[in-house]
Amino acid sequence: MxxxxxxxxxxxxxxxxxxxxxxxxxxxxxxxxxxILTRQDLALWxxxxxASAARAMPDGRTPEPGGWNRIVVEVExxxxxxxxxxxxxxxxxxxxxxxxxxxxxxCEDPSGNVVELFEAR
Numbered sequence: 001m002x003x004x005x006x007x008x009x010x011x012x013x014x015x016x017x018x019x020x021x022x023x024x025x026x027x028x029x030x031x032x033x034x035x036i037l038t039r040q041d042l043a044l045w046x047x048x049x050x051a052s053a054a055r056a057m058p059d060g061r062t063p064e065p066g067g068w069n070r071i072v073v074e075v076e077x078x079x080x081x082x083x084x085x086x087x088x089x090x091x092x093x094x095x096x097x098x099x100x101x102x103x104x105x106x107c108e109d110p111s112g113n114v115v116e117l118f119e120a121r
Contacts (some may be wrong), residue, residue, distance in 0.1 A: 003043040007065045008111040011048040018044065018110045021085060022073050042071065065111035078119035080104050099113050 003112070008014040015035050018024040024044060033050040036043060047053040056062045064119040075081050078096060082105055093106040093114065102120040111113060 001038075001043055002040050003045060004071050005045040005047055005050075005053060005110070006071075006113045007054055007063050008046050008109065008113065009065060010046055010110065011046050014046045014048075015112045017090075018046075021088070021090065022115065028097070044071065065113050068114060070106070070114035070116050072104075072116045072118050074118050074120065077121070078105065078117060081117060096099070 002034070006014070011029070011032050012035060015026060015029065015037065017121045018037050018039075019026055024039045027036045029035040029039050031050075034053075035046045037046065038044070039040050045105070052062055065071075082092070082096065085107060089110045093108065096103050096105045102118055104116055106114050106116055
């Protein structure tokens, strides 16, 4: 199983997004500091501002959510999922694009972390 950690602004809000929209299950939650979610062979660790992962680095930089690295969630019907998510106010960074292996679009969780939704051909 692969494990990915995302820093989030609000753990509860992030848990609701991933479980409510993208089919993740809640495995464990440590109050507002951290939650562990799973989907197939992926464990997603959501670390809030109170988590040790959010502490400043020795050089003073502070980890924060967002950026362009992302997890990829494979879906069966991309068009239907995107329409439903848009109707619920989920933010997208682009429109659906076609590539050699399928179609994809980038959405954001409530903290601005990127999730690629991918439908294989």
